[in-house]
Amino acid sequence: MAAGVGVASEEGVPDRNWAGNVTWSAARRHRPGSVDELRALVAGSDRVRAVGSRHSFNRLADTAGDLVAVDGLPATVEVDPGRGTATVSAGLRYGEVAAHLHEQGYALPNLASLPHISVAGAVATATHGSGVANGNLATSVVALELVTADGGLLRVDRTDDRFAGLVVGLGAYGVVTRVTLAVEPTFDVRQYVRLDLPREAAAEALESAYSVSLFTDWRGPRFNQVWRKQRADQAPPPPGWLGTTPADQPCHPVPGRPGDVCTGQFGVPGPWHERLPHFRLGFTPSSGAELQSEFHVPRSAGVDALAALDPLADRIAAVLQISELRTVAADRLWLSPQYDRDTLSIHFTWIADASAVAPVLAAVEEALAPFDPRPHWGKVFGLSPATVAASYPRFADASALASALDPTGTFRNDMLDRYLSR
Template sequence: MTEPAATTPAPPPVAGRNWAGNVHYSARARHRPTTLDEVRRLVARAERVRAVGTGHSFNRLGDTTGDLISLAGLPPTGTLDRDRGTVTVPAGLRYGDLATRLHTDGYAVANLASLPHISVAGAVATATHGSGRANGNLATGVAGLELVTADGELLTVDRTDPRFAGMVVNLGALGVVTRLTLDVVPTFAIRQYVRLGLPRHALDAALDGAYSASVFTDWRSDRLDQVWLKRHADEPAPPADWLGTRAADAPVHPVPGMPPENCTIQLGEAGPWHERLPHFRLGFTPSSGDELQSEWHVGRADAAAALAALEPAAGRIAAVLQICEIRTIAADDLWLSPNYERDSVALHFTWIGDPAAVAPVLTEVEERLAPFAPRPHWGKLFDRDPATGYPRFDDFRALLREFDPAGKFRTDELDRYFARD
C-alpha cells in the first residue's frame, strides 16, 4: 500500500477545537510528530497527554490540560498481508483514504461509518459504527494494536492477549495508539437505494432490508422519512411497493435543506463499497459543522418500544433536531462497546448547534430510554452514567490502573466516569 493522492485539504497540524466547534481544547501545547520515536519521547516526558484524531467527538472526553498529539503527520503507508487477510495502518489515517487504497489492491473492510473523514484510531477507540444486522462496529475489525504506553515504551497486542477485548475500545485512556491491524475481505460492489415514507411498524423489517440500512426521521410525522438501503450489487432492487414506501426519484440528503451532492451516489447505481457504504463523499464537507450529536444504543428487541417511549416527547425533540438516524449493529465481546453481548439498535440525534436549547431535551430522551438500559456512544453528548450499562466497566477500570497508574492519559471527563481508587 502506498500513499494516496490528496482527496481533501490536509487538516491543520493540531486544531484548537473539535469539528463542530463546541469544544475548544485546553491543551497547554499541541504537537504533530512525524516519527514514532518522536511520539515516544513526547509521551514519556509529558505529565498529561492525549492523542487527537480528526476531531469528530462532541464531548470533552479527549480534552486535556497537558499535551495534545495529532498522529496525522506520521507516514501514511500501510502494510497489506494477503495471507493473513489483514492490513496494518497508521492510527491517524482516515478511513476514506484507507478505503481507496484497499480497493485498488482488491480488498475492503467489512463496513464503514457514515463519514469517511474520520481517523481509524479515533473511530475504533469510541466504537464508531455503520449499520447492518450482521455487521459489528468498526472496532470489531481490529486484529491488533500498537500503542505507546505511559513510560514511552512500545507495546503490541493482538487477539491472543486476554486483555485485548478491553483494549480496543479504549477511549484513548491506555496509551497513544500508533498503528492498528484490521481484518480485510475481498472488495465488493454496492447499490444504494433510498425509500420514502416508511410506516413505523415496518422499522424492524427495514433494518433487515440490506447489507447496511439506515432509517431517518425528523419526529414530525407518523411515518419515518427515509430508508437508505445499501445492497450488494448482485442483489435485486427493492420492489415498487417495498414495505409500503415509495422510491426516491432523485438523490436526497438526510438533513432537509442540505445539498444531496455531498452524499454518496443513490438511485441503484452500482459502485465500489467505499463509495456507497458511507452516507457522505470523502471529497465533500458533509455539513457545516454547526450541530451537536447524541446517540444511545438499546437492544435490538427493544427498538420499537424505545421509539414508542420517545413519542410523547416528539414535539420537543423535533424543535431542536436536524435529523434522527436509526441503525442496527451486531453484538460483540469488546468491554466498552455499546454492543457488548447485545445486538443493538442505535438512535442517533443530530441536534441544532444550541447547547442550552438541546440540554433539557437530551436529558428527557435519556430518562425515557432508561428502562431499556441505553449505552451512549462515547464520542457524543450524554449525561447518563455509563457504568450502569456496561457489564465489564470495572474490568476496564482495572486496565486503567495497570496501564496508567499515574493518570497521564486521564481527563476530567474520564475521571467523572472512571473514578480513581
C-alpha cells in the same frame, strides 16, 4: 513536558473540535512526525491525550496538558494477503484507507456514515456503520500498537487477554500508532433511497439489506427516508416496497441540504467504500454547526424504546436537524456499546444550541432509561457515571486495566476521571 523533547508545536493542530462546540484546554498542542518523537513526548509529559479527526462532540480528547495529533505520523497501509489483514497508520482517515484497500482488491465489512474520521479515533469510541450482521468498526481490529505512559511501545493482538479491553480504549491506555484490520475481498454495493416508510415497517426495513438507515424528523408517523445499501447481487426493492416510494433526486439525510455531497444512489453499483458511507470523502458533509447524541439499546427492545420517545416528539423536533436509526451486531469488546447484545442505535443530530438541546436530551435519556441505553462515547450525553458503569459487565475490568497500564494517570482527563473510575 520535559525540556529537550523538541516536538512542541501548535502548527497544524486546530484549537477546537470539528463542530466547534469544544475548545481544547491543552497547554500545548503537538503533531509529531515519527513514532520516536511521539514516544519521547509521552515519556516527558505528565498529561497527554491523542486527537484524531476531531469528530467527537464532547471532551473525551481534551486535556490540560499535551494534546497530540497522530495524523502527522508516517502514512502507511500494509496489506498482508496471507493473513488477510491490513496494518494502517492510526491517523489515516477511513476513506483514505478504504480507497487503498479497494485498489488492491480488498474491503472492510463496514464503514461509518463519514469516511472522514480517523481509524484510531473511530475504533477507540466504537464508532459504527449499520447492518444486523455487521459489528462496529472496532470489531475488524486484530492487533494494536500503542505508546504507553512510560514511552514504551506495546503491541497486542487477539491472543492477549487484555485485547478486548484495549480496542475500544477511549484513549485511556496509550496513544495508538498503528491498527491491524481484518480484510475481505472487495465487493460492490447498490444504494437505494426510499421515502415515507410507515412506522410499523421499521423493523422489517432495518433487516432488509446489508446496511440500512432510517431517518426521521419526529414530525410525523412515518420515517422521512430509508437508505438501503445492499450487495450488488441482491435483488432491488420492488416499486412499492413496504409502502415507500423511490426518491427521484439525490437525497441528503437533513431536509433542504444538497444531495451532491452524498454517496451514489438510485441503485447504481459502486465499490463498497463509495456506498457504505452516507457522505463522499471529497466533500465536507456539513458546516459543523450541530451537536450529536446517540444511544444504543437492545435491538429486541427497539420498538418499545421508540414508543417511549413518542411523547417527546414535538420537543425533539423543535431542536433537531435529523434522527437516524441503525442496527449493529453484538461483540465482546469490553467498552463497546454493543457488548454482548445486538443493538438498535438511536442517533440525534441537534441544532448547534447546547442550552436549548440540554433539557430535551435529559428527557430523552429519562425516557430511554428502562431500556439500559449506552451512549456513544464520542457524542453528547448526560447519563451519570454510575448508570454508564452499570451498563457494562466488564466495566470494572476496563478500569483496572487502565490503572495497571497507566498508574500515574498520564492519559487521564476530566471526562475519564468522571466516567472510568480508578
